[in-house]
Amino acid sequence: MSQVAPGEATRPFDPALTEAPLDADLRLAAQLEAPPGQLCLDIARGYLRQGEQTTAGQWLLRVADDVDEFRPWLAGAALLPSVVGSLPAPARSARIAVLGTYTTSQLVPMIGLAVRRFGVEVELFEGDYAQHEQQLLDPGSTFYAFAPDYVVIAAHEGATRLSRLEGDPESAVAAEALRWTSLWRLARERAGCRIVQHLFAVRPEAPFGHLGTRLPGARDTMIHALNARLSEEAGDDVLLVDCERLAAQVGKRHWFDDRYWHIAKQAVALGALPLLARQTAAVVAAGIGLSKKCIVLDLDNTLWGGVIGEDGVDGIAIGEGPEGEAFLAFQRFLLDLKATGILLAVCSKNNPADARLPFDQHPDMAVRLDDIVAFEAGWDHKPDVIRRIAADLGLGLDSLIFVDDSPFEREAVRRELPDVDVIVLPSDPSGYVRALSEYPLLESVRLTDDDRHRTAQYQARKRAKTEEAAISDLPTFWRSLDMRATIAPIDDLRISRVAQLIAKTNQYNLTTKRHSLDTLQQMRRSSQWVHFYAALRDRFADHGVVAVVLAKEDDSVLEIDTLLMSCRVIGRTLEQALLSRLCIEALDRGCTQLRGRYVPTAKIALANELFITNGFILVSENDDGSTDWHYDVAEQGLIQNDYVTIEAL
Amino acid sequence: MIIDELEDIFRDVLNDDRLSLTGDTIQAELPGWDSLAQVNALFAVEERFGVRFSTREFQRIRTIGDLAQSLTAKGVTASRPTA
Numbered sequence: 001m002s003q004v005a006p007g008e009a010t011r012p013f014d015p016a017l018t019e020a021p022l023d024a025d026l027r028l029a030a031q032l033e034a035p036p037g038q039l040c041l042d043i044a045r046g047y048l049r050q051g052e053q054t055t056a057g058q059w060l061l062r063v064a065d066d067v068d069e070f071r072p073w074l075a076g077a078a079l080l081p082s083v084v085g086s087l088p089a090p091a092r093s094a095r096i097a098v099l100g101t102y103t104t105s106q107l108v109p110m111i112g113l114a115v116r117r118f119g120v121e122v123e124l125f126e127g128d129y130a131q132h133e134q135q136l137l138d139p140g141s142t143f144y145a146f147a148p149d150y151v152v153i154a155a156h157e158g159a160t161r162l163s164r165l166e167g168d169p170e171s172a173v174a175a176e177a178l179r180w181t182s183l184w185r186l187a188r189e190r191a192g193c194r195i196v197q198h199l200f201a202v203r204p205e206a207p208f209g210h211l212g213t214r215l216p217g218a219r220d221t222m223i224h225a226l227n228a229r230l231s232e233e234a235g236d237d238v239l240l241v242d243c244e245r246l247a248a249q250v251g252k253r254h255w256f257d258d259r260y261w262h263i264a265k266q267a268v269a270l271g272a273l274p275l276l277a278r279q280t281a282a283v284v285a286a287g288i289g290l291s292k293k294c295i296v297l298d299l300d301n302t303l304w305g306g307v308i309g310e311d312g313v314d315g316i317a318i319g320e321g322p323e324g325e326a327f328l329a330f331q332r333f334l335l336d337l338k339a340t341g342i343l344l345a346v347c348s349k350n351n352p353a354d355a356r357l358p359f360d361q362h363p364d365m366a367v368r369l370d371d372i373v374a375f376e377a378g379w380d381h382k383p384d385v386i387r388r389i390a391a392d393l394g395l396g397l398d399s400l401i402f403v404d405d406s407p408f409e410r411e412a413v414r415r416e417l418p419d420v421d422v423i424v425l426p427s428d429p430s431g432y433v434r435a436l437s438e439y440p441l442l443e444s445v446r447l448t449d450d451d452r453h454r455t456a457q458y459q460a461r462k463r464a465k466t467e468e469a470a471i472s473d474l475p476t477f478w479r480s481l482d483m484r485a486t487i488a489p490i491d492d493l494r495i496s497r498v499a500q501l502i503a504k505t506n507q508y509n510l511t512t513k514r515h516s517l518d519t520l521q522q523m524r525r526s527s528q529w530v531h532f533y534a535a536l537r538d539r540f541a542d543h544g545v546v547a548v549v550l551a552k553e554d555d556s557v558l559e560i561d562t563l564l565m566s567c568r569v570i571g572r573t574l575e576q577a578l579l580s581r582l583c584i585e586a587l588d589r590g591c592t593q594l595r596g597r598y599v600p601t602a603k604i605a606l607a608n609e610l611f612i613t614n615g616f617i618l619v620s621e622n623d624d625g626s627t628d629w630h631y632d633v634a635e636q637g638l639i640q641n642d643y644v645t646i647e648a649l
Numbered sequence: 650m651i652i653d654e655l656e657d658i659f660r661d662v663l664n665d666d667r668l669s670l671t672g673d674t675i676q677a678e679l680p681g682w683d684s685l686a687q688v689n690a691l692f693a694v695e696e697r698f699g700v701r702f703s704t705r706e707f708q709r710i711r712t713i714g715d716l717a718q719s720l721t722a723k724g725v726t727a728s729r730p731t732a
Contacts, residue, residue, distance in 0.1 A: 045666055071693040075661035105685055259704050263688060270692040 022046030037072035053086035064117035067274040077109035093121035097148035099132035101159035102267035114281030136186040156267035157200040166217040177229040201247035282440035298404035299348040319364025326429035331366035345374040383416040478643040481538040509564040558586040560596035580641035592634035672714035
């Protein structure tokens, strides 16, 4: 950075500093995948001093990739006009006017920097402070003379005319919405431009406290209603920036800093302006059609944990365990993006057959093969494969982004395919969703699939009704969950999860026997043992493998050795399904009785209820506190499973 | 030295790569150091040193010496390496 060696203009050259400041900065930047904005700015200045305008311009644009610091954005935006001419001219251009309800002197040039970073040549116009209404109302204003393609209405909640507590909130919100939509209409009719409206961030200080949410007339409640109203009324030519979400993202204590308002009528804290500028630019870019269309994904350690070619289907982490859950969350986020129209492609260094195994065989994969438009697995150089994917899909390289856990592959793509944006994943998969979500060019202007949208609405309405009914009593609640279980003998794919449950389950565990993986394998091989797991899913979630039962045949008796359930599915009657299955197994083997033991532990004694509520009879109470129970299948019949539908594997 | 750091910051904020500062540099005499630049510069200083100026300080700081003094009072001693 600049303090590595201060500017040579004012101080004599120090021969001890053998490295020029630019070289030192470049060396530092080479070690970083995502150099901070200040470093990019310093490097740009270094190249400018050497008269290398083009390289300076390229580094200057990279300032916009990091929204954490204000200073490089301010300086970079100010420097941009003097170097932008030496960069290759982009194919697209836009005239952007910003009309603010607060001081926008810092924001406007920053929007220019961000839009240019997204590959759009930009002309800017800044309206005078809080003259948004006048400039739109006066047909002869400088705003109309500028002839914008886009007008950004940079508004803040202080500019609304909503009072602290309104007697007729509905009318007040309607009137306020009309004020803003009238401005949209003027811009549309007189300038023929598209509108980018900043929605209102709600202040963090709530005069009515938590009561405020129950008061439709409280100002904050009305601001939320106003945002919703404006979102409803925005037509195709109105793009919205959800400032309430952005403020929450940086933290409202950082978004609102009243010193700036009191000193300079600046409603958004300076530290939050880079984010606001970049998000505004992303929405404009989406409007121009520059959003990315396809995410090219690596597989090993990107979609799942581990290496499929080495670890095999049952060795990779997906779905179960902390890392498995993190990868699953990332897969689900990808599916959410897919639902907005973004294509998913795969580019993996793997044997083609291996690469497909998890999709075909692993029960916990959320992304399926038919979610993927182009599946490339092999040993070719990734930049070549990505070129092929783009060609096959008929997309430009600049429509693609690349997601890979390997810094080596990322560097190869950055170097050889500068048009492809590369997402830098953190080493912890729990951070994958955020890393991708913070990439700005996945905005879509609207969801085009109206039909699907409508179906979703109907489904939601139907669900709301079920929700209402579900709270009346427990049986209704259980039925409403629409629980579906798979109960099957323990197989290779699930044995490690089963072993994990046996090792860790404390709360709902009849005997708390900690069998080792070896013992489990022996039981599986022995015809004396009945063994099965249960996987449960319901309307809301797929819980995966959550229960294990082990029982040993002994003449006419089936003796329950282990019966346990994960704490996340306690209280849903899954235990009935397990016992019901045990009854069937007993009859199949010619056993007439179930026998079970309950060994109390220091943990909560939930499991004891199991025997009592399902008709077992107490046989003996032992000295160690354990109890033995007995159920006569032949006489008492099958234990009923009322609420869980059993599905075939 | 704090003054070197401040010089870097003012070069960025005022977009002048050749700018040179001393403790005696007065706001009124430095081209571009207007009220808007004052807000920008003081925030850039806050960001760099992790300090916070009061509304009053925003108005009272008029020279680089004032600024350096205020930083010293806030416990900023000398140049720290950036992250």
